[in-house]
Amino acid sequence: MTSPLTTRPELLSALREAVHGGLPVSIADLSALVRIPSVSWSAFDPAHVQQSADAVAALATGLGVFDDVQISRATIGDSEVLGQPAVLATRAAKNGKPTILLYAHHDVQPPGKDEDWDSLPFEPTVRGERLYGRGAADDKAGVMAHIAAIRALVETVGPDFDLGLALFIEGEEEFGSRSFGNFLQQHREQLAADVIVVADSDNWDTETPALTVGLRGNVTFRLTVSTLAHASHSGMFGGAAPDAMLALVKLLATLWDDDGAVAVEGLASIPQETPEYPESQLHEEAALLDGVRPIGTGTVLSRLWSKPAITVTGIDAPSVANASNTLLPSVSVRISARIAPGQQATEAAAALDKHLREHAPFGAHVAVDDLDYGNGFLVDTTGWAVAEAETAMADAWGREAVETGIGGSIPFIADLVEVFPEAQILVTGVEDPDTRAHSPNESLHLGVFHRAILTEAVLLARLNER
Incomplete structure (x- = not known):
């Protein structure tokens, strides 16, 4: 008798053939999505995000398995402002089978400067085993992993399967998922599921799959330090009048100790056992x-997964080329803080605000605004869905999955858990340590893409038989 955690050989073989045969089309469809510059940030053209949503909706419709496919937008917070368009496709479960919600996002980060890329950011380019382009991995490959896995399922078991499906492809994850909470409430019935797969994480390496079980939260904000009512000549008043840059630099230095560890009272760490990861590997992967x-x-x-981190990600100040001999009256920076899973983001934001105000040098005025934050998350690994996912990964990759944390943040997962507390969460992904998501020369390893599609196809087929 077949073990409940063993995939039938004939089913696995058929799925392998379907995924392998469909890979060229999957890569072509992914390339078409990458060509759409769907940056969701407010300074970019929202028409491109709408074009991307239309393309994803067409892919979902083309599968021929959904009862309904729609493009929907929800308001941001208590305002009347609409967020970016998301795609929602649903199919009801039959005969007591579970429903699985498949999440990814079709918006992307800004590309930065073209000259920092080896090929144009929105012109998908294959070099070696990798497909380069903004969004090629984060997260249009996640979108296509869902689409391609469903295609393989249909080819293997036919379109009349019993598994319930909901496909939710968000359009503003890279801009803080600001309408996400309202979207969940607006479509709560359609999004309800037994298992939620979030395809927006990474793998241990290109040959070893990972299931993400811990995610740090985030707090980001603008910090403005002011010391003067107006700019003054640095030669006339420098050495007596404290300029804003001096005050800012001294204030920022208080955020870390001499080892570079975060030194803000009230930011928590959690104990966590971690796999072996030598400093030499960090040197290579973080460059x-x-x-x-x-x-x-x-x-x-532990530093990457379960401890806080603070990064200054931007600064508003005169450029070197435009610098004059001037004492600056005000300087602003953007601060991104990652917080340990389990700590509330609002609690961390309060600790950061308190620290900055108490450590401001020379009586400098401190202002904190434009806050965004999200809670971290720890996955319950005792549920049956985790066992099913890890079996599917072993089938597809030929290696056991590593349970990992992630240094980045996917704060909307905490929102999903709050709205659907009974659902089991699986955080998977198509990235690897060389993906360079958010950076120039972002890329997708095509072997990882292949195995990620097969993993999800096996998982869907197993849940259809569960």
Whole structure:
């Protein structure tokens, strides 16, 4: 008798053939999506995000398995402003089978400067085993993993399967998912599911799958430090009048200790066992320059998964080319703080605000605004869905999955759990350590893409038989 955690050989073989045979079409469809510059940030043309939503909706409709496919938008917070368009496709379960919700996002990060890329960011380009382009991995490959897995399921078991499906492809994840909460309430009945697969994470390496079980939360904000009512000549008043840049630099330095570990009282860490990950691997994967030492204390992965981190991601100040001999009256920076899973983002934001105000040098005025934050999450690994997912990964990759944390944040997962507390969450992905998501030369390893599609196809087929 077949073990409940063993996929029937004939089913697995058929799924392998379907995924392999469909891979060229999947890559072509992904490339078409990458060509659409669907940056969801407010400074970019929203027509491109709408075009991307239309393309995803057409792909979902073309599967021929959904009862309904729609493009929908929800308001942001208590305002009347609409968020970016999302695609929602649904199919009711039959004969007592479970319903699975498949999530990804079709919006992308801004590309940055073209000259920082080896090929144009929105012209998908294959070099070696990788497909380069903005969104090629994060997260249009997640979108296509869902589409391609459903195609393989249909080819293998036919279109009249009993598994319930909901496909939710968000359009503003890279801009903070600001309408996400309202979208969940607006479509609560259609999104309800027994299992939720979030295809927006990474893998251990290109040959080893990972199931993400811990995610840090985030707090981001603009910090403005002011010391003068107006700019003054640095030669006339420098050395007596504190300019804003001096105050800012001294204030920012208080956020870390001499090891580079976060030194803000009230930001928590959690104990967590981590796999072996030598500093040499960090040097390679994070591209540390020769002679540069890692920061923080504890195991490398504990620093990335279960401890806070603070990064200054932007600064508004005169450029070097435009610098004059002037004491600056005000300077603003953008701060991104990652917080340990389990700590509430509002609690972390309050701790950061308190620290900055208490440590402001020279009586400098401190203002904090434009806050965005999201809670982290710890996955319950005892549910049957985790076992099913790890079996599917082993079938598709030929290796056991590694349970990992993630240094980045996917704060909307906490919203999903709040609205659907009974659903089991599976955080999977198509990325690898060389993907460079959010950076120039973002890329997708095509072997990982292949195995990610097969993993999900096996998972869908197993749940259809469950």
